[in-house]
Amino acid sequence: MSSEKNKPTVQTTGHAWDGDLQEYNNPLPMWWLWTFYASAIFALVYWVLYPAWPIGDSYTKGMMNEITYTTSDGKTTTTHWNTRALFLKEMQEARESQKQYLEDINASTFEQIASDEGKSAFAYSSAKVLFADNCAACHQAGGNGVVGYYPNLLDDAWLWGGSYSKIQESITNGRNGSMPGFKTSLTTKQVSDVSDYVLSLSGNSVDASAAKRGKAVFTGQGGCVACHGADAKGQTFMGSANLTDKIWTIADVDGADTAEAKKAAVMNLINNGKTRQMPAWKERLSATEIKILTFYVKQLSASK
Amino acid sequence: MKHETIETNAGWLIGLTLLVISIGGLVEIVPLYFIDSTIEEVKVENKETIHPYSPLQLRGRDIYQREGCYLCHSQMIRPFRDEALRYGHYSLAAESKFDHPFQWGSKRTGPDLARVGKKYSNEWHVQHLIAPRSVVKESIMPNYGFLMTPLSYKDIADRMRALKMVGVPYSESTEEYDANVKRFGEDIAKNLDILHAEENLLTQAASDNYDGNADDVTEMDALVAYLQLLGTMVDFSKFDEGHFAKFR
Numbered sequence: 001m002s003s004e005k006n007k008p009t010v011q012t013t014g015h016a017w018d019g020d021l022q023e024y025n026n027p028l029p030m031w032w033l034w035t036f037y038a039s040a041i042f043a044l045v046y047w048v049l050y051p052a053w054p055i056g057d058s059y060t061k062g063m064m065n066e067i068t069y070t071t072s073d074g075k076t077t078t079t080h081w082n083t084r085a086l087f088l089k090e091m092q093e094a095r096e097s098q099k100q101y102l103e104d105i106n107a108s109t110f111e112q113i114a115s116d117e118g119k120s121a122f123a124y125s126s127a128k129v130l131f132a133d134n135c136a137a138c139h140q141a142g143g144n145g146v147v148g149y150y151p152n153l154l155d156d157a158w159l160w161g162g163s164y165s166k167i168q169e170s171i172t173n174g175r176n177g178s179m180p181g182f183k184t185s186l187t188t189k190q191v192s193d194v195s196d197y198v199l200s201l202s203g204n205s206v207d208a209s210a211a212k213r214g215k216a217v218f219t220g221q222g223g224c225v226a227c228h229g230a231d232a233k234g235q236t237f238m239g240s241a242n243l244t245d246k247i248w249t250i251a252d253v254d255g256a257d258t259a260e261a262k263k264a265a266v267m268n269l270i271n272n273g274k275t276r277q278m279p280a281w282k283e284r285l286s287a288t289e290i291k292i293l294t295f296y297v298k299q300l301s302a303s304k
Numbered sequence: 305m306k307h308e309t310i311e312t313n314a315g316w317l318i319g320l321t322l323l324v325i326s327i328g329g330l331v332e333i334v335p336l337y338f339i340d341s342t343i344e345e346v347k348v349e350n351k352e353t354i355h356p357y358s359p360l361q362l363r364g365r366d367i368y369q370r371e372g373c374y375l376c377h378s379q380m381i382r383p384f385r386d387e388a389l390r391y392g393h394y395s396l397a398a399e400s401k402f403d404h405p406f407q408w409g410s411k412r413t414g415p416d417l418a419r420v421g422k423k424y425s426n427e428w429h430v431q432h433l434i435a436p437r438s439v440v441k442e443s444i445m446p447n448y449g450f451l452m453t454p455l456s457y458k459d460i461a462d463r464m465r466a467l468k469m470v471g472v473p474y475s476e477s478t479e480e481y482d483a484n485v486k487r488f489g490e491d492i493a494k495n496l497d498i499l500h501a502e503e504n505l506l507t508q509a510a511s512d513n514y515d516g517n518a519d520d521v522t523e524m525d526a527l528v529a530y531l532q533l534l535g536t537m538v539d540f541s542k543f544d545e546g547h548f549a550k551f552r
Contacts, residue, residue, distance in 0.1 A: 015308065015311075051552075054335030054336075054338070054339055056338065057338055057339055057340045058339065058340070058341075059335070059339060069546070071544065071545035071546045072545055073544065073545055075544065075545075075546060077546050077549070079549065079550075082549070082552035083383050083552065084383050084394070084548060084549035084551075084552045085549050085552070086383070087383035087384060087385065087388070087394065087549075088545070088546055088549055090384070090385045091385055091388065094385055129389075133389070133390050134423070137423075137424055137428065137432075137439065137440060138424065138425075138428055138439065140441075146438065146439060149427070149428075149431060149438075149439070150428075150439075275427070275516075276425070276427065277425035277426070277427065278425070279422060279423060279424060279425055283422075283539075283541070284392065284423065
């Protein structure tokens with residue numbers, strides 16, 4: 001470093017430390033100074049326009065335009081500018097722009113929505129967003145569910161009924177499905193036999209004599225018929241599964257490679273049972289939103 | 305006083321620096337204690353519906369903090385249409401008035417959790433915390449399977465006492481309990497009683513059985529109990545849609 005550069009060419013603060021250490025006192029750059037003045041002016045304007053200064057238990061409301069909004073229950077309010085009123089205004093405008101479509105949906109039956117191109121297009125596109133925000137966490141983005149946890153909505157197997165009204169009921173009030181575990185009430189041999197029988201119902205090749213013994217436990221001591229029915233086709237009023245349709249939502253039979261693994265999956269379920277809950281959505285979603293989702297879920301299923 | 309006096313005296317320099325930088329904070333924060341509409345009044349049938357956490361939920365909140373959930377999840381739904389459509393009603397100041405510290409967060413790597421309560425089943429939460437990608441394929445959330453370990457709750461009464469010192473109305477005497485009954489109703493007041501904290505914690509864990517295993521109380525039980533409460537304390541159907549805008 002050359003000694004030329006060390007020579008002070010501008011004013012210093014006047015102090016000297018350790019004999020020769022000095023501090024420059026450069027003027028502020030003009031761009032910085034003007035930005036500072038501008039932000040001070042901005043603040044003054046802001047204080048006048050927007051809610052700003054506290055005064056006792058209240059505050060200045062600002063001279064910004066008042067906001068007039070109407071809520072969905074028809075009440076109109078005019079208030080000083082604030083973000084919550086602005087939000088309600090925004091909601092009102094969106095509601096009004098969708099009003100005609102929503103009224104159409106409310107006034108139509110599901111069949112009418114399905115047969116009308118405009119209505120079904122609206123329902124379909126709104127439902128996709130609703131489904132992604134609310135349903136996809138369990139049923140997955142495409143509605144295919146997760147084996148062992150959440151039902152697949154794409155097939156035609158409906159634990160709680162697949163009519164529009166049943167689907168609507170499921171979404172509105174939620175569902176609680178529960179199968180008890182049988183490891184204490186049945187012997188391992190009996191559980192094994194019942195598993196063979198259950199697997200035979202959907203065409204898996206099993207030991208015929210074991211399946212026969214299993215059928216006796218199924219209809220007798222095990223009491224499986226109480227929920228799954230004598231024909232093992234399940235009952236939609238209580239959400240018991242149809243065991244004859246080759247659709248496995250909890251025991252991952254399709255994912256098992258060997259006959260032993262298939263049986264182990266079924267035995268595990270019979271031994272330990274399964275409790276599943278679908279939350280109720282009536283407090284989170286409006287009746288119209290639930291209707292739109294019902295339509296969408298029905299459309300997802302194979303036979304519509 | 306000369307500039308040089310301040311700069312050459314550490315005591316003056318520290319004291320005056322603190323004074324100058326605290327003005328900004330004081331000007332913005334202090335008035336909020338006096339403005340009536342800062343914290344909304346949320347009463348249904350003359351009872352406050354926003355209440356402090358039960359012992360189990362409180363431990364869940366401690367775990368939420370310990371694991372740093374707030375680093376990726378906010379708990380603050382802003383009054384914008386897109387947020388309302390995705391998450392629900394905007395957050396009220398009153399909803400975090402018993403939080404010390406509040407968990408608003410400032411970054412959403414994951415979704416906002418202010419109203420996640422009752423949105424998903426307990427089983428979903430447990431599964432999702434253990435293995436997030438088994439239910440949400442695109443998730444980048446870490447696995448929290450280690451939460452399936454026994455919860456330490458022996459110090460729960462002390463934890464509640466600490467919060468009581470900063471103004472959370474947990475009760476230690478009959479008078480305080482009676483005041484809570486009047487304020488929140490009997491069911492809630494029972495859970496705010498420090499003297500029965502451990503017993504209440506065990507009862508809630510056993511009856512609600514969040515993690516699917518009724519035999520033990522795990523950290524998972526506590527965290528899911530907390531998550532399932534988030535955003536559920538205000539029943540917005542009991543208020544006019546525009547009601548909470550009056551507080552601004």
